[in-house]
Amino acid sequence: MTISETAMYLPYLNQLATHLADRFPADVDYSRHEDCYWIFRASWPLHGQPEDRSTISREVTIRIGKANLANYAGYDSEKKQAALDHLDAIVKERMTKYDDGSSCKRHEDKDPFIVDVHEEWATTE
Numbered sequence: 001m002t003i004s005e006t007a008m009y010l011p012y013l014n015q016l017a018t019h020l021a022d023r024f025p026a027d028v029d030y031s032r033h034e035d036c037y038w039i040f041r042a043s044w045p046l047h048g049q050p051e052d053r054s055t056i057s058r059e060v061t062i063r064i065g066k067a068n069l070a071n072y073a074g075y076d077s078e079k080k081q082a083a084l085d086h087l088d089a090i091v092k093e094r095m096t097k098y099d100d101g102s103s104c105k106r107h108e109d110k111d112p113f114i115v116d117v118h119e120e121w122a123t124t125e
Contacts (some may be wrong), residue, residue, distance in 0.1 A: 012073045016040070019084055020062060023091060038066045041112070046091025046102050058101030058110040062091065083121070090117045 013032065017040060023028040024046045033039035040062045049055050064087075072083055094115045101110040 007071060009069055012069060013038075014074070015080075016069075016087075017063065019087075023088070024060070031060075036068045037065075038118075039063050040061065046100065049102060052106055052108070054101050054104040054106055054108060056101075058099060058104075059112040060095075061112045061114050063114065063116045063118055064121060068118055068121055079119070082102075087117065087121050091115055101104050 007068065009015065017032065021028055021041055021042070023040050028042050028044045030040065030042045033041060041059055042062070043057045043059045046053075046055055046057055072080065075083060094117075098113050104110055
């Protein structure tokens with residue numbers, strides 16, 4: 001991501017990040033991917049786990065797509081809210097298939113759960 005892209009998209013990335021983070025447990029560790037700014041990652045502590053089980057959830061990776069971000073940035077507030085509602089519906093449906101990894105042994109590798117919405121959440125100008 002170039003410096004100009006960072007400056008231009010940062011407010012919209014923060015809006016999406018805050019919006020998406022609110023869909024996860026309160027103690028979520030939430031970040032953007034370091035190389036692809038349109039990818040968000042989330043994981044959280046698994047409380048009350050036995051000593052031999054994982055204490056951190058399986059990571060959720062949400063890919064929104066660079067073009068979608070650019071389009072979202074140009075929306076008025078009404079269209080932004082409609083896009084967020086649509087994004088919520090997609091993420092909610094995909095998360096029905098999510099396994100948090102609580103049955104995994106401690107320190108066992110868990111593949112991230114990918115929520116790739118860039119095609120279904122195809123925003124347009």
